[in-house]
Amino acid sequence: MAIVVVALLGGALWFANRPGPSTAKAGDCITAPAKGSFKKVGCDSGDAAFKVAAVLGDGDSNGCDAYPNVIMSVVDKNRTKTLCLGSAK
Template sequence: MKGRIVTLSAVLVVVALLGGALWFANRPGPSAAKAGDCITAPLKGGFKKVGCDAGNAAFKVAAALSTGDSNGCDAYPNVIMSVVDKAGTKTLCLAAAK
């Protein structure tokens, strides 16, 4: 019985690590959006820049930071989410589009 628990625990840890690695490798990147631009919700690993009056505009970029530190978004009170690119070199501070 103890051997099964250890084996099951090891399998769960491996599955969790693989899932985390897959999420990290495939998380959406910020795109080339700039402050004031509107973007869609992440689709197929990335955001798409759209007009702010578009029906699929999900977020408005409050700020585009040239660092991978999302704590910089704290300076913008209307930000509901921040996204750091895969390289960790750019952060988008996102507010609601509407």
């Protein structure tokens, strides 16, 4: 039961603090989210955590399934954009 409560609390915290819209485009590298947003960086930067595989114009992360190297998808809090992210390394 405690694991379920922790998982629900973690999910609620992520939902409340998920990133806002990003100006990143496919091929850009970004940092891990900090203070609710990503920062674009050069792909050769040590801070580059993810490479954007695609930017979808809706809040449906299922569209990222079409991109083979995606390890995570992030939907902005307004559900207007989805970033499909692969590893920057």
